[in-house]
Amino acid sequence: xxxxxxxxxxxFLAICFLSANPKKKDSLIAKxxxxxxxxxxxxxxxxxxxxxxxxxxxxxxxxxxxHIWDEKNGISLYLExxxxxxxxxxxxxxxxxxxxxxxxxxxxxDENKKxxxxxxxxxxxxxxAPNDLWIxxxxxxxxxxxxxxxxxxxxxxxxxxxxxxxxxxxxxREISRVIDDFETPNGLIGTxxxxxxxxxxxxxxxxxxxxxxxxxxxxxxxFFAPNGSDGMxxxxxxxxxxxxxxxxxxxxxxELIEEIECPEKPANICFGGEKRDVLFITAxxxxxxLKMNVKGVD
Numbered sequence: 001x002x003x004x005x006x007x008x009x010x011x012f013l014a015i016c017f018l019s020a021n022p023k024k025k026d027s028l029i030a031k032x033x034x035x036x037x038x039x040x041x042x043x044x045x046x047x048x049x050x051x052x053x054x055x056x057x058x059x060x061x062x063x064x065x066x067h068i069w070d071e072k073n074g075i076s077l078y079l080e081x082x083x084x085x086x087x088x089x090x091x092x093x094x095x096x097x098x099x100x101x102x103x104x105x106x107x108x109x110d111e112n113k114k115x116x117x118x119x120x121x122x123x124x125x126x127x128x129a130p131n132d133l134w135i136x137x138x139x140x141x142x143x144x145x146x147x148x149x150x151x152x153x154x155x156x157x158x159x160x161x162x163x164x165x166x167x168x169x170x171x172x173r174e175i176s177r178v179i180d181d182f183e184t185p186n187g188l189i190g191t192x193x194x195x196x197x198x199x200x201x202x203x204x205x206x207x208x209x210x211x212x213x214x215x216x217x218x219x220x221x222x223f224f225a226p227n228g229s230d231g232m233x234x235x236x237x238x239x240x241x242x243x244x245x246x247x248x249x250x251x252x253x254x255e256l257i258e259e260i261e262c263p264e265k266p267a268n269i270c271f272g273g274e275k276r277d278v279l280f281i282t283a284x285x286x287x288x289x290l291k292m293n294v295k296g297v298d
Contacts, residue, residue: 026293027293028235028239028249028257028258028292028293028294029258029260029290029291029292029293030277030291030292030293033290033291033292034290035260035261035262035263035281035288035289035290036288036289036290037263037286037287037288038069038074038075038287038288038289039067039069039074039075039286039287040285040286040287041285042060042063042067042284042285042286042287043060043061043062043063043285044060044061044062044267044284044285045058045059045060045267045268045282045283045284045285045286045287046058046059046060046061046086046087046230046231046267046268046282047059047061047085047086047087047088047098047099047132047231047268047282048088048231048268048269048270048272048280048281048282048287049088049089049090049096049270050090050270050271050272050276050280050296051090051094051096052090052094053274054071054272054273054274054275054276055068055069055070055071055272056068056069056270056272056280057069057078057088057096058088058268058280058282058287059082059085059086059088061084061085061086063080064080064081064082064084064102065077065078065079065080065082066078066079066082066085066088069272069280069287069289071272071273071274071278075287078113079109079113082098082100082115083098083100083101083102083103083105083107083115084100084101084102084150084152085098085099085100086098086099086100086101086130086131086132087099087130087131087132087133087143087144087231087268088133089133089134089135090135091108091135091139092135092139095108095109095110096108096109097118097133097135097141098115099129099130099131099132099133099143100115100130101129101130101131101150102150102152102153103120103126104120104121104126104127104128104129104130105117105118105119105120105127105130106118106119106120106130106133106141106143106169118141118169118173119169119173119175122145122161122167122175122177123161125160125161126160127145127161127167128145128146128147128159128160128161128164129145129146129147129148129150130143130144130145131143131144131145131146131148131185131186132144132186132187132188132230132231132268133188134188134189134190134197136190136194136212136216137192137193137194138171138194139171140168140169140170140171140216141168141169142166142167142168142169142178142188142190142197143166143167143169143188144165144166144185144186144187144188144199145161145164145165145166145167145185146164146184146185146186146202147159147161147164147184163177163180164182164183164184164185165177165178165179165180165182165185166178166179166182166185166188166199168216168217170216176216176217178216178217178218179199179210179218182199182201182203182204183201183203183204184201184202184203184204185199185200185201185202186200186201186202186228186229186230186231187199187200187202187207187228187229187230187231187232187242187243187268188200188232189232189233189234189240190212190234191234191238191297192234192297192298194212195211195212196209196210196211196212197209197210197212197218198210198224198232198234198240200227200228200229200230200232200242201228202228202229202230202244203228204228205226205227205228205244206223206224206225206226206227206228207224207225207227207228207229207232207240207242208221208222208223208224209221209222209224210222223254224240224250224254225240225242225248225250225254225256227242227244227248228242228244229242229243229244229248230243230244230266230267230268231243231267231268231269231270231282232268232269233269233270233271233296234296234297235271235292235294235295235296235297236294236295236296236297237251237294238251238252239251239252239257239258239294240252241269241279243266243267243268243269243281245265246259246260246261246262246265246266247259247260247262247266247269247279247281248260260279260290262281262283262288263283263286263288264283264284264285264286264288265283265284266281266282266283266288267282267283267284268281268282269281269282270296271292271295271296271297272289272296275295276295276296276297277291277292277293277294277295277296278290278291278292279291279292
């Protein structure tokens with residue numbers, strides 16, 4: 001057998017081997033890990049936010065409570081009477097910043113668990129109902145302001161802003177509307193370098209991404225994914241996690257790379273645990289965890 005035939009035979013065998021044994025993609029989910037229920041008996045869980053030490057704070061908004069999930073000790077009550085907190089996020093100083101839609105405010109809890117107002121209103125009128133937020137590296141706050149009528153609002157409370165928008169609050173507490181063309185904005189998250197913001201239009205069932213400018217304004221609106229999202233998070237590979245019927249994971253190019261089924265429809269999501277390698281999912285009456293091979297980002 002001459003050298004040419006031997007070479008061809010080797011190549012043929014190599015192709016057959018690779019076809020029979022394709023390289024398995026790096027899984028986002030830890031080996032043998034499954035979605036685990038870690039708490040139930042709530043009415044509607046929302047707003048998970050990871051504290052610096054890895055504990056996750058989440059809301060049960062209809063009950064006006066915030067609970068804490070600890071990787072070792074389970075779930076405990078943090079506070080009852082929260083201003084109807086919904087979306088939440090910890091700032092660089094470790095303060096828990098919240099969308100408190102009882103009075104349509106952005107606020108935080110001080111060391112005595114007292115609600116301190118950061119901002120309320122736009123253009124001389126109250127906001128529709130701040131829903132979800134993300135705090136950029138420089139301290140500015142992006143938040144969505146859809147309208148979901150709440151039974152705890154007083155008589156005559158109506159949707160007063162003519163746009164269901166997204167707003168940017170600078171570190172100096174100057175506010176501007178940065179998105180005004182969505183049907184119903186909801187979940188949002190930014191990259192840890194503060195350069196890209198992802199925002200879901202939950203009613204249109206689409207998610208878009210924007211370039212963040214130095215002054216906080218947004219440019220280069222680009223279609224990202226054919227799913228809306230109630231809440232979202234991002235991992236250390238830049239993958240974006242959306243919650244819409246299930247958990248959908250898209251890489252930074254907007255390619256779907258994972259689908260995670262949950263016993264209940266997920267509402268919001270974040271990474272928690274001491275190593276930030278536990279996906280924490282709020283899903284209506286229950287909360288769930290899933291061990292991951294990736295980690296969350298600050």
